[in-house]
Amino acid sequence: MTDQIAPELTPLNPAYVTTSRIATALGLLPFLIGAGVLEGGQLLPPGSIIVPILVLYAYIAFIIPARKYRHWGYAMGADRLRIVRGYMYYRDTVVPFGRIQHIDVEQGPVQRRYDLATLTVHTAGNHNSTVSLPGLLHADAVAIRETIRSHIRQDTL
Amino acid sequence: MNDAATSPVESRQEGERLHVLGLLVGFVTGLPQLVFPVVAAVFGVRSADNPVLVPIIILVALFFSVFFRWLAWMRFHYYVGDYDIRIEKGILSRNARSIPYERIQDVSLEQKPLARIMGLAEVKFETGGGAGEDAKLSFVAVAEAERLRELVRVRKSGTEIADEADDDAAETPPVFAMNARRVFILGLFSFSLFIFAVLGGAAQQLDFLLPFDFWDLSAWVGIAEERGVNVDRINGVSLAARMILTSVALAALLFIGFASGVFRTTLREYGFRLDRTAKGFRRRRGLLTLTDVVMPIHRVQAAIIQTGPLRKIWGWHALKFVSLAQDSKEESNYVAAPLATLDEIWPIATAAMIDAPDTGIAFRKGEGGWWLSGFVGLALLVFVVMASIMVFAEAPLRQAANVLWLLLPFGFLIWFNRRNYRDAIDDRQLYVRNGWWQQNLTIAPQIKLQTIEISQGPIARRQGLASLRFGISGGELEMVALPIATARAIRDAILERVTAVDYSAINRPL
Numbered sequence: 001m002t003d004q005i006a007p008e009l010t011p012l013n014p015a016y017v018t019t020s021r022i023a024t025a026l027g028l029l030p031f032l033i034g035a036g037v038l039e040g041g042q043l044l045p046p047g048s049i050i051v052p053i054l055v056l057y058a059y060i061a062f063i064i065p066a067r068k069y070r071h072w073g074y075a076m077g078a079d080r081l082r083i084v085r086g087y088m089y090y091r092d093t094v095v096p097f098g099r100i101q102h103i104d105v106e107q108g109p110v111q112r113r114y115d116l117a118t119l120t121v122h123t124a125g126n127h128n129s130t131v132s133l134p135g136l137l138h139a140d141a142v143a144i145r146e147t148i149r150s151h152i153r154q155d156t157l
Numbered sequence: 158m159n160d161a162a163t164s165p166v167e168s169r170q171e172g173e174r175l176h177v178l179g180l181l182v183g184f185v186t187g188l189p190q191l192v193f194p195v196v197a198a199v200f201g202v203r204s205a206d207n208p209v210l211v212p213i214i215i216l217v218a219l220f221f222s223v224f225f226r227w228l229a230w231m232r233f234h235y236y237v238g239d240y241d242i243r244i245e246k247g248i249l250s251r252n253a254r255s256i257p258y259e260r261i262q263d264v265s266l267e268q269k270p271l272a273r274i275m276g277l278a279e280v281k282f283e284t285g286g287g288a289g290e291d292a293k294l295s296f297v298a299v300a301e302a303e304r305l306r307e308l309v310r311v312r313k314s315g316t317e318i319a320d321e322a323d324d325d326a327a328e329t330p331p332v333f334a335m336n337a338r339r340v341f342i343l344g345l346f347s348f349s350l351f352i353f354a355v356l357g358g359a360a361q362q363l364d365f366l367l368p369f370d371f372w373d374l375s376a377w378v379g380i381a382e383e384r385g386v387n388v389d390r391i392n393g394v395s396l397a398a399r400m401i402l403t404s405v406a407l408a409a410l411l412f413i414g415f416a417s418g419v420f421r422t423t424l425r426e427y428g429f430r431l432d433r434t435a436k437g438f439r440r441r442r443g444l445l446t447l448t449d450v451v452m453p454i455h456r457v458q459a460a461i462i463q464t465g466p467l468r469k470i471w472g473w474h475a476l477k478f479v480s481l482a483q484d485s486k487e488e489s490n491y492v493a494a495p496l497a498t499l500d501e502i503w504p505i506a507t508a509a510m511i512d513a514p515d516t517g518i519a520f521r522k523g524e525g526g527w528w529l530s531g532f533v534g535l536a537l538l539v540f541v542v543m544a545s546i547m548v549f550a551e552a553p554l555r556q557a558a559n560v561l562w563l564l565l566p567f568g569f570l571i572w573f574n575r576r577n578y579r580d581a582i583d584d585r586q587l588y589v590r591n592g593w594w595q596q597n598l599t600i601a602p603q604i605k606l607q608t609i610e611i612s613q614g615p616i617a618r619r620q621g622l623a624s625l626r627f628g629i630s631g632g633e634l635e636m637v638a639l640p641i642a643t644a645r646a647i648r649d650a651i652l653e654r655v656t657a658v659d660y661s662a663i664n665r666p667l
Binding site for chain 1: 481606607608609610611612613614615618626627628629630631632633634648652655656658659660
């Protein structure tokens with residue numbers, strides 16, 4: 001398995017690495033603070049808690065988002081959306097447009113700063129009833145939504 | 158809501174009332190709810206020390222219950238319109254709900270024992286809406302309930318069907334039915350020691366009522382000794398007698414297990430009857446609580462044929478239908494035949510547009526490496542447990558190694574799973590067979606699939622294996638232990654058929 005996604009797939013917007021780093025760093029901040037408090041208690045030799053936690057924090061918040069980004073990819077077919085993700089746990093999901101019930105385009109505060117959005121499609125299945133694709137330019141996400149929507153309308157007519 | 162604007166004719170009509178006897182049923186079934194307020198009120202006036210107050214309180218409570226039920230009944234109307242069913246209710250705040258016929262997925266009738274005696278039924282209009290409760294009429298006369306259901310069916314299909322359609326259904330032989338003997342056999346397979354769990358739970362809840370501590374073993378020994386039983390006397394009993402006593406106790410346990418299985422099954426399945434009506438399958442069953450559920454055929458997403466190592470000896474199987482996710486409120490799957498032979502099952506499945514696998518079809522065994530890696534993963538976990546026992550509990554190696562015995566049952570389980578796994582695909586359907594204690598054969602028409610996913614864990618990726626997960630509405634389906642190339646080929650083949658048809662086309666009434 002190479003470190004690159006298959007050539008037929010479109011990578012996410014590179015800004016996803018940044019937004020993902022910021023989101024992870026903020027999300028894990030409580031653990032860092034907790035480690036700082038434990039360190040302040042001086043129960044163990046100085047640095048024995050804060051140093052490994054800092055290293056782990058840096059790894060999860062800075063290295064992993066970049067690696068995740070390299071393994072995300074999507075492909076818009078004429079009648080289906082394919083989303084590929086994961087290195088350790090590889091997932092390759094195909095959602096036919098004809099099975100999509102409704103579509104969300106979401107934008108969190110961090111994503112908004114970088115003009116990114118997450119596209120989520122909902123199906124009636126129990127497994128994979130929602131499939132999300134993060135790290136798209138907002139305009140691209142809206143364009144994909146419109147493509148899928150027009151396809152659904154055309155099918156139902 | 159402005160009724161006058163939408164339908165001036167109907168607004169002048171009074172609408173239909175619920176059956177007046179339903180008041181009585183509601184009153185009787187609501188009695189338990191009155192117990193607490195009455196007890197609280199009696200408790201409140203105990204300082205007055207006047208015994209006459211107690212019957213007065215009870216009478217007042219009963220009066221108010223009847224009065225408000227009557228008021229609610231007076232203010233409850235339902236209208237059967239051309240395009241929808243409307244229900245108006247509420248004593249002070251009024252609520253008008255409109256249910257368009259197109260949105261009604263199902264009309265179910267339920268008769269609890271008391272309602273049944275009165276000849277009444279509760280009608281529920283089920284819509285696809287996930288949130289909020291659906292509309293309910295409790296209670297109307299059985300004939301009216303049947304009429305409503307028939308009406309919804311006719312309005313929905315847009316065709317005029319004579320009133321005697323249901324009588325016809327009664328005349329035609331059922332698709333499947335179970336006689337008392339069949340229900341009894343099913344009961345035997347439903348061996349259950351559930352009653353002990355209930356008794357244990359009740360003992361725990363109500364132990365303040367018992368004159369001794371239920372969970373105190375020495376108290377039990379004390380009770381036995383009071384009645385002249387003691388350890389010496391038990392030891393004095395001969396070995397043969399003890400063995401007899403033990404087997405009697407075991408036999409009693411077995412009997413209770415079988416009896417409670419038969420009892421519970423009879424309550425649920427008595428008079429099981431499945432009919433094929435214009436709208437779909439209609440299932441009636443139950444001894445005290447009769448249920449009557451209709452399942453439109455176009456909503457069937459997959460069929461599951463279940464059996465077990467014991468049932469299989471006599472050729473018994475069960476047939477269930479997986480249906481759209483929002484249907485599964487009470488039972489996860491629609492049981493079409495709880496205990497039947499395969500010869501009885503295939504015609505039912507065919508009626509739901511699901512075919513038996515062709516005799517020539519090749520069922521594929523999974524790649525052995527898939528289960529082997531599962532076993533290796535398990536073994537690693539067990540070694541970690543063993544190591545931590547040695548480190549943290551400071552147990553010697555010989556003692557810690559006992560954990561390895563765990564591998565034996567799990568190993569057997571994995572081996573059984575591997576032995577029983579099969580999958581197959583033809584140009585219309587998908588077949589997956591798995592399980593040992595509960596053997597399932599799932600058959601899914603490919604065009605009903607919602608999503609397809611190839612997934613690989615870290616070990617499987619190195620082995621070049623993958624699993625295919627299918628999104629089914631109301632159920633799950635997974636093909637495992639596939640070489641990655643096979644997985645891709647199957648996915649592409651299925652997608653060709655799936656993308657050709659839209660969702661609205663596959664779940665449209667026939």
